[in-house]
Structure formats: structure tokens, C-alpha cells
Amino acid sequence: MTSLNISARLVQQPTATVLIPCSGSSAQAVSAAQLLDGCRRTAEALHDAGVRRGHKAVVMTRDPYEFVAAVYALHTLGAVPVLSEPRADVRRCLDEVAPEVFIGEPLAHLGRRILGWGRGHVRVPLVTGRAFPGRGLLLGRGLALPVPDGSGPPPDIKEPAPGDLAMIAFTSGSTGRPKGVEYRYSTLAGQLTALATVLKPQPGDILLSGFLPITLIGPLLGLTTIAPAINHLAPARTPPEHLVTPVQQHQATAILASPAVLAVITRHCARHRLTLPSVNRVLSFGAPLRPGLADALADVLQPNAEILSVYGATECLPVSVISARDLRALPPAGHAGTCLGRPLAGLRARILDADPTGLGEIAVAGPVVSPAYHARPDSNAAAKSFADCGLLHRTGDLGRLDGQGRLWYLGRKADLVTGDGFSLTTEDVEKAADAAPGVRRTALVGIGPAGRQQPVLCVETRSHTGPDITVASARAALDHHPQGHRVQHIVVHPRFPTDHRHNSKIDRIRLSAWAARRLRRIER
Numbered sequence: 001m002t003s004l005n006i007s008a009r010l011v012q013q014p015t016a017t018v019l020i021p022c023s024g025s026s027a028q029a030v031s032a033a034q035l036l037d038g039c040r041r042t043a044e045a046l047h048d049a050g051v052r053r054g055h056k057a058v059v060m061t062r063d064p065y066e067f068v069a070a071v072y073a074l075h076t077l078g079a080v081p082v083l084s085e086p087r088a089d090v091r092r093c094l095d096e097v098a099p100e101v102f103i104g105e106p107l108a109h110l111g112r113r114i115l116g117w118g119r120g121h122v123r124v125p126l127v128t129g130r131a132f133p134g135r136g137l138l139l140g141r142g143l144a145l146p147v148p149d150g151s152g153p154p155p156d157i158k159e160p161a162p163g164d165l166a167m168i169a170f171t172s173g174s175t176g177r178p179k180g181v182e183y184r185y186s187t188l189a190g191q192l193t194a195l196a197t198v199l200k201p202q203p204g205d206i207l208l209s210g211f212l213p214i215t216l217i218g219p220l221l222g223l224t225t226i227a228p229a230i231n232h233l234a235p236a237r238t239p240p241e242h243l244v245t246p247v248q249q250h251q252a253t254a255i256l257a258s259p260a261v262l263a264v265i266t267r268h269c270a271r272h273r274l275t276l277p278s279v280n281r282v283l284s285f286g287a288p289l290r291p292g293l294a295d296a297l298a299d300v301l302q303p304n305a306e307i308l309s310v311y312g313a314t315e316c317l318p319v320s321v322i323s324a325r326d327l328r329a330l331p332p333a334g335h336a337g338t339c340l341g342r343p344l345a346g347l348r349a350r351i352l353d354a355d356p357t358g359l360g361e362i363a364v365a366g367p368v369v370s371p372a373y374h375a376r377p378d379s380n381a382a383a384k385s386f387a388d389c390g391l392l393h394r395t396g397d398l399g400r401l402d403g404q405g406r407l408w409y410l411g412r413k414a415d416l417v418t419g420d421g422f423s424l425t426t427e428d429v430e431k432a433a434d435a436a437p438g439v440r441r442t443a444l445v446g447i448g449p450a451g452r453q454q455p456v457l458c459v460e461t462r463s464h465t466g467p468d469i470t471v472a473s474a475r476a477a478l479d480h481h482p483q484g485h486r487v488q489h490i491v492v493h494p495r496f497p498t499d500h501r502h503n504s505k506i507d508r509i510r511l512s513a514w515a516a517r518r519l520r521r522i523e524r
Contacts, residue, residue: 004166004185004192006072007154009220010036014150018219020226021064022246027226030065033150035072035219038065040155042073042145046101049141050124053078056168057101058094058118060086060108064215064227066128066145070103071216075166076155082180083213084170085232086111087500093170093178094118096375102140105129109139162186168374169213171314172501176414180374181314190367191317194344196221198283198310198321199254206278208247210235210257211286211502226250236260236503240268244276251278258286258502259293266293269300277302285310285318286502288338288409288427290434290441294324311340311409315383315393316369319343320407331408336428337399340407348389351401359425361413362399365389398425415508417446417455422486424455426508429481433457436477438465443496444487445512447519455487456515460496467492491518 010018014033021028030038051057051074059070059081071081082099084090086108098121102112105128111117112125125140135142160166167183183191195217199207207223209215212232218225229242235258243265246252255262262284269275279301284293289309297307307324310317322341329339343349347366354360369391373379383394398410411426418424426444433442440460446453457478461470471490478484493514497507 004075004189005157005159006039006075006220007036007157009222011154013222017224019065019068019215020224020246020250022226022228022242027246027249028065028147030147031150032219033154034148035068036154037148037150037152038069038145039072039076040152041148042069042143043076043155045143046073046077046079046103046126049126049143051077051079051101055079055101055124056082056097056099057103057124058082058084058097058099058122060084060102060104061128062105062212062232063128063145064212065147066105067212068215068219069145070128070143071167073155075160076157078160078164080165080168082168082170084178084180085500087173089173089178090117091115091119093180094121097121097168097180098375100124101126103128103143106132106135106139113139160185162189169314172499172505179376179379181370182372182374183370186367187370190346190369192217192220194318194346194368197344198308198318199223199256199281205254206250206252208243208252208255208257210243210255210261214256223254224250226252230261233500234503235501236264236498238264240264244268244274247276247279248274252276253278254281254283255279256283256285258504259284259289260286260498260503262297263293266296266300270296275300275302279305281306281308283308283310283321285312287504289324289327291324291327292434294327298324309340311407312368313395313397314370316364316366316395318368319347319349319364331402336431337408337410337425338427338431340399340409342405343407349401349407350387350389350392351399352392352394354400358400359398359410360400362395362397362407362409363392364395365392369393398427412508415445417444417453418450419446419453419455419486420451422483424483424486429455429457429478429483429487432481432484433459433474433477436470436473438462438470438473439477441496442474443493443506443508443511445508445515447512447516454489454519456489456491456519457487458491458493458496458511458515460493489519489522491515491522 010032017029019030101124102122126143166185168180170178208226215227231238312318320341350363351360400408443458497510499505
């Protein structure tokens with residue numbers, strides 16, 4: 001198993017910069033020695049506050065250094081970090097986890113006090129960030145996390161047991177109630193190994209992380225990791241300068257981000273006629289990478305830069321990777337949708353409950369797969385099963401395996417549109433419609449009860465295109481699709497509701513409700 005001893009991974013190059021947390025246009029380089037010194041000091045402060053081995057500790061701070069130092073320090077103590085975004089259902093999530101510790105910025109503690117996050121469970125509230133009068137009385141004990149000078153010794157960390165619980169990370173909740181995913185140390189080790197094969201880190205590589213939890217992984221892979229000032233509650237609304245300027249200033253060689261964040265970068269570069277010549281690798285994750293966005297990325301990168309789409313989920317990441325070039329490959333007969341590539345080394349993919357065409361639910365086995373959901377026996381029973389290849393996790397995604405061992409993604413199982421004598425997968429229809437001129441993106445939803453649903457295609461237009469022209473363009477694209485005649489209604493939506501985490505996965509529950517109301521008005 002790959003070592004999860006933080007000291008052993010970082011102490012080899014103490015003067016090397018491992019983290020560059022950004023705040024707007026300013027940034028501070030943090031060396032391995034400084035991060036280890038900060039990890040030790042933070043662990044001592046946590047222990048003094050009463051944090052002990054096995055305690056579950058919510059970490060809710062947007063400051064990259066505070067986030068990394070707190071999580072690393074909790075691992076030093078043998079405590080279990082709990083990662084969840086501040087959102088409407090946090091209270092329900094934390095009631096399941098029952099955390100003893102809550103580490104967060106003042107705004108997070110305000111939510112804890114007012115909205116009852118962790119009420120009845122949290123015994124050790126610790127407030128990061130700047131002190132203010134009455135903070136301790138109102139919110140909790142202060143936890144100062146300044147970047148140290150690195151003169152102190154690294155923490156003394158014992159090699160964790162592979163089966164020990166290492167972390168709980170909640171799913172985005174974009175397709176239902178969020179679930180706490182358990183990572184054992186063996187799971188994290190498997191993810192590090194798999195991510196290393198995808199990122200292919202080389203000495204001197206610099207990674208721009210478009211998702212805060214990835215900031216935990218970059219330093220452990222030997223990558224100098226830039227943590228830009230992203231709007232974590234709405235990544236797509238991040239000021240583009242907060243993303244592009246760090247890439248230019250620090251000569252980032254790789255970018256890892258969701259399609260929504262990558263779109264912010266490409267639009268800014270195109271508008272200002274900028275290029276990013278230092279970047280030789282871009283990894284997109286969180287939602288399928290569309291060819292149009294891949295083309296826009298290629299226009300702002302050096303000619304030989306690699307653009308990759310990574311497939312996975314909170315419960316199993318990464319599973320497979322495919323280049324932008326291979327995304328354009330025509331599917332073999334019966335394999336419409338988006339190609340995800342072959343599973344990475346050590347992983348196995350199966351298609352469960354397949355129909356006569358081979359369409360079924362994608363399931364994955366291997367060292368990156370989380371063994372369980374926390375305190376959710378119903379979800380475990382539904383998603384986890386054992387096979388000859390080990391523990392299988394049902395992803396909730398529909399897909400097929402072709403004769404070359406490649407996975408093809410057809411959409412979420414919950415989003416399958418079923419009508420009278422037909423069924424439509426979202427990815428198959430949307431991939432065709434998304435390529436139509438003037439269309440920014442589309443979303444297929446079903447109105448009515450399963451088996452009698454009415455398909456409706458929702459369309460977002462490009463800024464320069466009128467709605468009537470866009471609808472006509474999408475209709476022409478569907479006319480060339482074998483099942484396009486099933487979609488009788490096309491409606492224009494100003495901006496699709498999306499998940500909070502990546503702003504890339506469409507919230508089809510909300511969109512379907514909107515489409516139903518719109519359809520009723522049309523049919524009056």
C-alpha cells in the first residue's frame with residue numbers, strides 16, 4: 001500500500017514549495033518544512049483543546065492553508081476529518097455523522113449556532129481566522145493557524161493501519177440526499193496511486209487545483225499546488241482573474257477543475273486574447289467534458305498540451321480517463337453516448353442489470369472504491385455488493401462496455417426518461433443536441449410518471465443567439481437522431497440549476513419541475 005504517512009511524503013524536500021494559497025491577487029508560498037511545522041503545531045493545539053483519536057471533526061474553512069493544516073493535523077492525531085459544504089441539508093448530514101469536533105471559520109460557526117449544525121454532538125468548537133471581541137463566548141475557542149517559519153520539527157506520525165477510518169466526505173447531493181462516504185486509509189492510498197497515473201507528476205510540476213479537497217492531495221504527490229481564490233459556493237461565478245492570474249504568475253503546468261471552472265478560464269482567455277503556454281495538461285472532472293469546451297481549451301494552450309476527461313465519483317475516484325481527441329471517436333454500433341475510456345490499472349468495471357442492448361448500471365471494483373457509506377445501511381445495501389473481482393460499487397450511472405473494454409456513459413439511472421413503449425437516456429440525446437449551432441448546453445427531462453413520461457429538452461442559448469434560432473437548431477439536430485422524434489417539446493431556460501460543488505451537474509429535479517410548469521403554460 002502507498003504510504004499515507006504525511007511526514008514521510010513531505011520531509012524528503014523540506015525547502016520545496018508544496019502549497020501556494022491565493023487570496024484574490026496575492027499569494028504566499030508554503031514550503032514542505034513550513035507545512036509540516038504547521039501540521040505539528042496545529043495537532044498540538046487540537047490535542048490541547050480535547051481532540052482525540054477516533055473523534056470525527058468537521059472541517060469547514062475556505063482558507064486553503066487552514067484547510068490543509070487542519071486535515072493533516074487531524075490525521076496526525078488519528079482523528080477523522082469530515083468534509084461537507086455549507087448548504088441547506090448540512091444539519092441532516094451532520095446528525096448522521098455525530099461529530100465531536102467542529103473546526104471552521106466564523107461564518108461556518110454562525111451557521112452551526114443558528115441552524116443547529118451538529119447540535120447535541122459537537123463538544124469541541126474551534127474557530128479559525130481572525131479573532132474578534134466575544135468570539136470565544138459566541139462561537140467557540142479560537143484556533144490560530146498562521147503559516148509558521150518551518151524551523152520546528154515535523155510531527156511524529158505513526159503509519160496508519162490500512163483498515164482505519166481516514167475521512168468522511170459527503171457526496172454533492174445533486175441526484176438525491178447527500179451521503180457520507182467513508183474513506184479507509186487503504187482507499188486514500190489507492191486514490192493517490194491512481195491519481196499519480198493520471199497526473200504523471202514530474203519534478204518542477206505545478207498544479208492549479210480547481211477544487212479545495214484536491215489541495216490535500218497535490219502536496220502528497222510531490223506537486224506544488226496552487227489553491228486559487230475560488231468561490232466555493234458558486235465556482236462558475238469565480239472572477240476569472242482569480243484563476244488565470246495564478247496560472248500565469250506561477251507558471252502552472254497542470255490544471256485540474258470542473259467543466260464550469262474551465263469554461264471561466266477559456267472565456268476570459270478568449271476575450272482578452274490570452275494563452276497559457278506553461279500548461280501542458282488539463283484534467284476535467286465532475287461532469288462530462290464536451291468537445292466544444294475541449295476545443296476552446298485547445299485554443300488557449302500550447303499545441304501539444306494534453307486535455308483529459310476524468311470519470312469517477314466521490315465513492316470511487318478516479319475510475320477512467322480519456323483524451324479530448326478520443327472523445328470524438330465514433331461509437332461502435334449500439335454504443336451511443338460519451339466514451340469514458342478504459343478503467344485504470346487495478347480497477348474493474350461491470351454493467352449490472354443490463355438489457356438486451358447491454359445498457360445497464362456501471363459498477364466499479366478496486367482500491368479506489370469506498371467500502372461504505374457512514375451510518376447509511378440502506379444505501380450500503382443498495383449500492384455495495386461482492387463479486388469475484390471484490391467489492392462492487394453501483395455508481396448510479398447508465399452505461400455499456402464495448403468490445404475494446406471501453407466504458408460508454410449514457411446518463412444517470414435516475415434520469416432515464418421512460419414513455420409509452422420507449423426510453424431515452426439523457427447523454428445520448430443531449431450529446432447530439434449540444435452540438436447544434438447556438439446551443440450552449442441541453443438537458444433532457446421527463447414530465448409525468450415513469451413509463452408514461454413526456455420528454456422535454458431544455459436548452460441554454462449562447463449569448464449571441466436568439467431563442468427561436470436556438471430551438472430550430474436543436475430541433476434540426478434531433479431530426480437526425482434515431483430517437484429524436486420522441487422529443488416533442490423544446491424549451492429555452494435562461495440558466496440551468498446545477499450542483500453547488502462543481503456547478504457542472506444539472507439539478508434535474510428542479511429543472512423538471514420548471515419544465516412541467518412551462519409545459520402547462522404552453523398547452524393552455
